[in-house]
Amino acid sequence: MGLAALLVVLAAIYIAAKGLGEAAERLGQPAVLGELAAGVLLGGSALALINPAEHTLHILAELGVLILLFEIGLSSDLQQLLRVGLQSLVVALAGMLFPFLLGWGVMAALGYSSITSIFVGAALTATSIGITARVLADMGKIGSPEAQIILGAAIIDDVLGLVVLALVKGLAEKGSVSVGSVVGMSLLAVGFFAAAVTAGQLLAPQLVKIASLMRVRGVLLVSCISFAFVLSAAADAAGSAAIVGAFAAGLVLARTDRRVHIQESVRPLADFFVPIFFATAGAAVDVRYLDPSDPQRRQGLLLTALLLAAALLGKWLSGFFAYKKGTRLRRSAIGIGMIPRGEVGLVFAGLGLATGVAHADTYAAIVVVVMLSTFAAPPLLRAALG
Amino acid sequence: MGLAALLVVLAAIYIAAKGLGEAAERLGQPAVLGELAAGVLLGGSALALINPAEHTLHILAELGVLILLFEIGLSSDLQQLLRVGLQSLVVALAGMLFPFLLGWGVMAALGYSSITSIFVGAALTATSIGITARVLADMGKIGSPEAQIILGAAIIDDVLGLVVLALVKGLAEKGSVSVGSVVGMSLLAVGFFAAAVTAGQLLAPQLVKIASLMRVRGVLLVSCISFAFVLSAAADAAGSAAIVGAFAAGLVLARTDRRVHIQESVRPLADFFVPIFFATAGAAVDVRYLDPSDPQRRQGLLLTALLLAAALLGKWLSGFFAYKKGTRLRRSAIGIGMIPRGEVGLVFAGLGLATGVAHADTYAAIVVVVMLSTFAAPPLLRAALG
Numbered sequence: 001m002g003l004a005a006l007l008v009v010l011a012a013i014y015i016a017a018k019g020l021g022e023a024a025e026r027l028g029q030p031a032v033l034g035e036l037a038a039g040v041l042l043g044g045s046a047l048a049l050i051n052p053a054e055h056t057l058h059i060l061a062e063l064g065v066l067i068l069l070f071e072i073g074l075s076s077d078l079q080q081l082l083r084v085g086l087q088s089l090v091v092a093l094a095g096m097l098f099p100f101l102l103g104w105g106v107m108a109a110l111g112y113s114s115i116t117s118i119f120v121g122a123a124l125t126a127t128s129i130g131i132t133a134r135v136l137a138d139m140g141k142i143g144s145p146e147a148q149i150i151l152g153a154a155i156i157d158d159v160l161g162l163v164v165l166a167l168v169k170g171l172a173e174k175g176s177v178s179v180g181s182v183v184g185m186s187l188l189a190v191g192f193f194a195a196a197v198t199a200g201q202l203l204a205p206q207l208v209k210i211a212s213l214m215r216v217r218g219v220l221l222v223s224c225i226s227f228a229f230v231l232s233a234a235a236d237a238a239g240s241a242a243i244v245g246a247f248a249a250g251l252v253l254a255r256t257d258r259r260v261h262i263q264e265s266v267r268p269l270a271d272f273f274v275p276i277f278f279a280t281a282g283a284a285v286d287v288r289y290l291d292p293s294d295p296q297r298r299q300g301l302l303l304t305a306l307l308l309a310a311a312l313l314g315k316w317l318s319g320f321f322a323y324k325k326g327t328r329l330r331r332s333a334i335g336i337g338m339i340p341r342g343e344v345g346l347v348f349a350g351l352g353l354a355t356g357v358a359h360a361d362t363y364a365a366i367v368v369v370v371m372l373s374t375f376a377a378p379p380l381l382r383a384a385l386g
Numbered sequence: 387m388g389l390a391a392l393l394v395v396l397a398a399i400y401i402a403a404k405g406l407g408e409a410a411e412r413l414g415q416p417a418v419l420g421e422l423a424a425g426v427l428l429g430g431s432a433l434a435l436i437n438p439a440e441h442t443l444h445i446l447a448e449l450g451v452l453i454l455l456f457e458i459g460l461s462s463d464l465q466q467l468l469r470v471g472l473q474s475l476v477v478a479l480a481g482m483l484f485p486f487l488l489g490w491g492v493m494a495a496l497g498y499s500s501i502t503s504i505f506v507g508a509a510l511t512a513t514s515i516g517i518t519a520r521v522l523a524d525m526g527k528i529g530s531p532e533a534q535i536i537l538g539a540a541i542i543d544d545v546l547g548l549v550v551l552a553l554v555k556g557l558a559e560k561g562s563v564s565v566g567s568v569v570g571m572s573l574l575a576v577g578f579f580a581a582a583v584t585a586g587q588l589l590a591p592q593l594v595k596i597a598s599l600m601r602v603r604g605v606l607l608v609s610c611i612s613f614a615f616v617l618s619a620a621a622d623a624a625g626s627a628a629i630v631g632a633f634a635a636g637l638v639l640a641r642t643d644r645r646v647h648i649q650e651s652v653r654p655l656a657d658f659f660v661p662i663f664f665a666t667a668g669a670a671v672d673v674r675y676l677d678p679s680d681p682q683r684r685q686g687l688l689l690t691a692l693l694l695a696a697a698l699l700g701k702w703l704s705g706f707f708a709y710k711k712g713t714r715l716r717r718s719a720i721g722i723g724m725i726p727r728g729e730v731g732l733v734f735a736g737l738g739l740a741t742g743v744a745h746a747d748t749y750a751a752i753v754v755v756v757m758l759s760t761f762a763a764p765p766l767l768r769a770a771l772g
Contacts, residue, residue, distance in 0.1 A: 003448045003628065007619040011612035018609070021602045031602045056445050062389045138603075216407045216417045217524075218657025223404070225658065226397035233393040242389065265654040271604025272611065272655055 001056050009050055009057065010276070016042055017275040030378040032134045035275055039282020046287070052280035064277030065130050066246040070228045071270045072133045072151070073250020074263050075142045078197065081152050081251070084145060087322045088152025094321040095153060095338045096160060099124035099314030106306045112362075115171065119357045122168045123349060123366050124311045126161030128342025128374065129154035129243065130277065135378045136337070141385055146330055149322050150337035158241050159189045161344045168348070172355040185239055192238040193248060196231055200252035203227070208256045221265040224253055284346060285371045297364070304365040311369050312376070315339045333384035340377040345370040387442050395436055395443065396662070402428055403661040416764040418520045421661055425668020432673070438666035450663030451516050452632040456614045457656045458519045458537065459636020460649050461528045464583070467538050467637070470531060473708045474538025480707040481539060481724045482546060485510035485700030492692045498748075501557065505743045508554045509735060509752050510697045512547030514728025514760065515540035515629070516663065521764045522723070527771055532716055535708050536723035544627050545575045547730045554734070558741040571625055578626040579634060582617055586638035589613070594642045607651040610639055670732060671757040690751040697755050698762070701725045719770035726763040731756040 001009070020034030020041070042049045050057065081088075104121030108114070132154060136147045163186050170176070204227070211223040228249035235245030253262055291297055319335025349366040352358030358366070387395070406420030406427070428435045436443065467474075490507030494500070518540060522533045549572050556562070590613070597609040614635035621631030639648055678684060705721025735752040738744025744752070 003445060004619045004622040006445060007452075007615035007628070011615045011619075014608040014612045018600065018602055018605050022600045022605075025601055034602075056442055059389060059392060059442050066393075214404065214408050215411055216404055216420075218654070218661075219404050219408075221654050221657050222400040222661065226400045229393035229397045233390045233397075236390040242393075265657070268604070268607050268651040268654045269658055271607050271651070275604075275608065 001054050006056060012042055012049055013038065013275055013279040017279050028382075030135045030138050030382055032131060032138065032278055033375065033378045035278035036131075036282040036374065038275075039279035040285050040287060041282075042279060043283025044286060050280065050283045052283045057276070057280060060273065061277040061280040062242075064273035064275070065243055066228065066232050067266065067270050067273045068130055068133065068277065069243040069246040070225075070250040071263070071266050072137060072142065073247040074254045074259065074266065075137065076148065076151060076247075076251055076254065077143065078251050078255060080143075080145070080148050084149045084152055084324065087149045087324055089156055090321045090323075091149060091318050091334060091338065092153040092156035092160065095127065095157060095315050095318030095335070096125040096164070098317050099311055102310035102314045103307060106303075106310050107362075110303065110306075115175075116352075116357055116362065119168055119172065119348070119352050120307065120362060120366065122164050123345055123352070124307065124314065124341070124369070125157075125164055126341060126344035126348075127154045127157045127315070127338045128340045128344070129158055130281075130342060131340040131374055131377060132337045132381065134274070134278075135381050136385075139382065139385060144385070145324060145327055146322075146333050146337070146385065149324075149329070149334055153318075153334075153338060155193070155244060155247060156190075157338070158344070159193065159244060160186070162239070162241055163189060165344065165348065165351075169351060172351065172357045188238055189240040192235055192240040193244055196235065196245060196248040197252060200227075200231065200248055201255065204252040205256050208253070208258045212258070218265075220258060220261060221269075224249070224262050224266070225269075227253070281342060281374070286367065300361045300364055303361060304368045307365050307369045308372055311341065311373050312339060330384060333381060336377060336380045336384050339373050339380070341370040341373045387440050392442060398428055398435055399424065399661055399665040403665050414768075416521045416524050416768055418517060418524065418664055419761065419764045421664035422517075422668040422760065424661075425665035426671050426673060427668075428665060429669025430672060436666065436669045438669045443662070443666060446659065447663040447666040448628075450659035450661070451629055452614065452618050453652065453656050453659045454516055454520065454663065455629040455632040456611075456636040457649070457652050458523060458528065459633040460640045460645065460652065461523065462534065462537060462633075462637055462640060463529065464637050464641060466529075466531070466534050470535045470538055470710065473535045473710055475542055476707045477535060477704050477720060477724065478539040478542035478546065481513065481543060481701050481704030481721075482511040482550070484703050485697055488696035488700045489693060492689075492696050493748075496689065496692075501561075502738075502743055502748065505554055505558060505734070505738050506693065506748060506752065508550050509731055509738070510693065510700065510727070510755070511543075511550055512727065512730035512734075513540045513543045513701070513724045514726045514730070515544055516667075516728060517726040517760055517763060518723045518767065520660070520664075521767050522771075525768065525771060530771070531710060531713055532719050532723070532771065535710075535715070535720055539704075539720075539724060541579070541630060541633060542576075543724070544730070545579065545630060546572070548625070548627055549575060551730065551734065551737075555737060555741075558737065558743045574624055575626040578621055578624040579630055582621065582631060582634040583638060586613075586617065586634055587641065590638040590642050594639070594644045598644070604651075606644060606647060607655075610635070610648050610652070611655075613639070667728060667760070672753065686747045686750055689747060690754045693751050693755045694758055697727065697759050698725055716770060719767060722763060722766045722770050725759050725766070727756040727759045 016038035017035040020038045021031035024034035025031045100121040103124040104117045107117035107120045211220040228246045231245035231249045232242040236242045315338040316335035319331045322334045353363045402424035403421040406424045407417035410420035411417045486507040489510040490503045493503035493506045597606040617631035617635045618628040622628045701724040702721035705717045739749045
């Protein structure tokens with residue numbers, strides 16, 4: 001895409017995202033719902049103005065989710081995250097196990113093959129942290145114990161989701177996986193976050209100190225952004241997810257004495273980049289899958305409805321595994337916070353289609369479940385936490 | 387370029403640009419000189435870490451120069467620009483005529499063909515406003531009458547530079563140009579700025595008012611950015627330069643009552659994007675052209691030296707055509723402010739090579755003159771305005 005076309009597309013994204021975001025807000029819904037709807041409107045199934053697969057737009061969207069997670073990290077409290085760490089781990093594991101079992105069960109009951117059933121179950125496991133984090137931030141609830149458990153669980157979930165993806169990919173392509181490589185991958189991915197936070201806590205105060213001594217403009221912001229970008233690239237290289245690095249960077253910079261300054265200057269960057277992420281996420285949705293007047297689609301609606309129930313129920317149940325001594329947790333809200341699926345679910349769907357493990361009906365069902373879970377979570381979460 | 391590679395490249399750009407920018411500042415030089423040097427260091431002639439022709443980086447750099455000009459527009463005073471409009475026009479025309487005549491004269495005297503001489507003369511005409519605007523901003527001198535004349539002249543220059551490019555392109559490819567198309571292009575390009583400012587003055591207050599009524603976050607910033615992007619795309623479509631649209635957008639938004647708020651939120655965006663522009667501009671420089679130990683290059687050094695003299699002298703002389711009643715203008719500073727050449731000069735050089743009008747020696751000479759003018763202007767300007 002050339003520059004002039006990109007400028008028009010970005011302006012269209014901002015106008016639609018803020019317009020529909022405002023409408024959502026006035027209707028008592030989270031603004032992010034409007035931004036997703038803006039993406040659907042601008043995407044292939046309606047105006048066809050934006051193509052989320054286009055390279056430059058995709059890169060800007062990826063920068064958007066990194067900056068979002070960096071900003072969320074900056075507003076989070078490492079001490080509290082660690083305090084709720086065990087709850088988060090339990091919720092994350094339960095939140096992967098239940099959707100997997102339910103999804104697998106639905107498929108097996110409908111007579112699908114064992115490998116297809118495993119594949120669909122796995123596709124329902126990974127939470128999309130972006131949506132939930134944004135809703136929590138918009139509601140000013142990032143600091144609540146529920147939000148911290150959700151964030152921790154979603155981070156763990158994101159990391160484990162990549163491990164599951166690698167596992168299922170091996171299974172689909174070769175029919176088997178090596179246990180050693182799975183264990184190695186898991187340790188590397190989980191270990192990265194601990195290493196990044198530990199090393200980051202030593203480096204971040206030095207970075208902020210050096211930036212304070214410099215006279216040229218914008219040093220503090222670009223130093224912190226560089227730190228977040230390097231940690232993101234390192235996370236990616238370590239076999240973890242890039243957003244884990246961005247979140248870790250925000251988390252350790254939040255503990256420096258320049259936290260407020262950093263937050264203030266990151267905010268306009270987030271305002272610029274984050275709507276691009278949500279709009280392209282919305283644009284990836286093809287509304288034709290939801291057309292009940294098409295007889296070919298009607299058959300798939302049962303499958304879709306059952307998988308959607310599995311996806312919602314599985315995550316909702318996981319919230320009840322959260323327990324914190326002396327605190328009355330809204331466990332329902334925790335499970336609901338884990339509901340949104342996103343990119344990883346769509347990656348599973350695409351991979352299934354490519355390897356022949358999933359056919360067109362299963363593919364469509366996964367895509368619809370991913371998008372409905374994404375649209376359903378914000379209002380449900382708002383109701384549960386509100 | 388994939389996401390992880392881009393993240394590392396951006397972090398490298400920020401670290402090198404701010405490090406060398408700080409060094410330049412401590413040595414009493416403008417920070418932008420350090421950012422350009424960072425680009426040379428990271429570019430093909432040294433570390434080869436960044437490739438300015440890579441699509442994503444190029445797009446981010448283009449967004450950088452648009453946001454820079456938008457920010458400069460926000461700090462400019464439309465009334466004052468119009469008051470100095472005539473001076474700017476005279477300086478712009480003189481600043482295109484002298485370098486053209488001197489460049490053409492040097493080439494003709496050295497025995498080059500008539501078409502090559504015209505081509506090289508034309509390549510020396512277009513000022514790169516980015517460098518000068520940044521130096522003026524860093525010095526806090528954007529509001530001075532000299533700066534306003536320079537900015538006005540550079541804007542006119544940028545627009546006329548594109549007309550000259552179209553003219554020379556037609557000449558090189560077909561051996562002739564249609565007078566009608568040149569006149570039409572000139573009118574369209576110059577008329578765009580007037581139309582954009584007139585229409586913008588009506589729209590900008592409405593835009594700011596609507597944004598103020600909305601509750602979702604970041605509305606004012608992305609509304610203003612959308613406005614700037616749409617005007618930039620319109621400028622491009624109208625046959626003018628995109629940066630003219632961005633500058634016009636800043637200019638009219640500066641006259642609204644939210645000017646300070648807009649400036650505050652655009653600042654971090656500029657901090658993020660602008661160093662990418664200067665670093666890639668530096669990375670386009672190939673320092674091997676400056677190696678006097680290479681006998682093949684030594685022959686070209688005379689040509690280069692003469693063209694550099696033509697480029698510096700031609701723009702410097704143009705400053706003396708500025709005249710403002712009742713104001714003692716530092717005319718030297720105005721001419722020096724017009725010295726930096728940039729992208730358009732490099733486009734001329736590339737076009738010359740592609741059409742066979744310029745051979746390797748002439749190409750190298752133009753590239754070296756463009757880069758030396760860029761590096762020479764900031765310290766000279768600082769000295770002249772200081």
